[in-house]
Amino acid sequence: MKFIKKYHSTSKIIEIYKKYIKFSKCKKKYILILGSGKGVWEKYLSIYKKFQIFSVDCLYNANLSNFFIRTDIFKKNFFFDLCLFKKKFDIIICDICCNLSGIKEKDYSFFLKLFYKLSKVYKKFLKKNGILIFKFINYCNIVKKFYVLKKDFINVKFVKLISSKKNSSEFYSICKYFK
Numbered sequence: 001m002k003f004i005k006k007y008h009s010t011s012k013i014i015e016i017y018k019k020y021i022k023f024s025k026c027k028k029k030y031i032l033i034l035g036s037g038k039g040v041w042e043k044y045l046s047i048y049k050k051f052q053i054f055s056v057d058c059l060y061n062a063n064l065s066n067f068f069i070r071t072d073i074f075k076k077n078f079f080f081d082l083c084l085f086k087k088k089f090d091i092i093i094c095d096i097c098c099n100l101s102g103i104k105e106k107d108y109s110f111f112l113k114l115f116y117k118l119s120k121v122y123k124k125f126l127k128k129n130g131i132l133i134f135k136f137i138n139y140c141n142i143v144k145k146f147y148v149l150k151k152d153f154i155n156v157k158f159v160k161l162i163s164s165k166k167n168s169s170e171f172y173s174i175c176k177y178f179k
Helices: 009-021 040-045 078-083 104-125 142-152
Strands: 029-034 051-057 067-070 089-094 126-137 153-159 170-178
Touching: 009 040, 009 126, 009 170, 029 040, 029 104, 040 051, 078 104, 089 104, 104 126, 104 142, 142 153, 142 170
Parallel strands: 029 051, 029 089, 051 067, 089 126
Antiparallel strands: 126 170, 153 170
8 A cells, every 4th residue: 555655635535445436246237437547546445456447537547447538527528428438337436636726616616516527427427326536625614505415315515624634624425325
């Protein structure tokens, strides 16, 4: 595990995995990672042979997972691109973040737009009883806009990770048991 310790996000990934997505069954699980970026999620999860990882990012990825598509969630044919994987997923992780502008209205608008697209993704590609994990910045109490998650999942939590910086407004939504 030494090879991934250099990223601060690794401690967040370990915390999320241990608390929220650890599976006791050995059946192979399919994971879709949106916003795979530097590949830290893939590096950590690939340690566990029970996961087959599919990654999507608009930037170059070192193709750490066997399956990678370079595309943008806001692109018109994004859903067509995802269909190339020919899978439904047990876990969808959205680690997409924007360069915050500092203009609350603009950043708020970005996260609402991202959430709208993400809700389309999980409704189409997440297996029944699947897990959705996504990162968001809690601007203007944006968490109130995510009430629709409670209609689609049995268990919805909004968490500030222990490993997250204290002054950060970064939160994660952990949604389990897709209906």
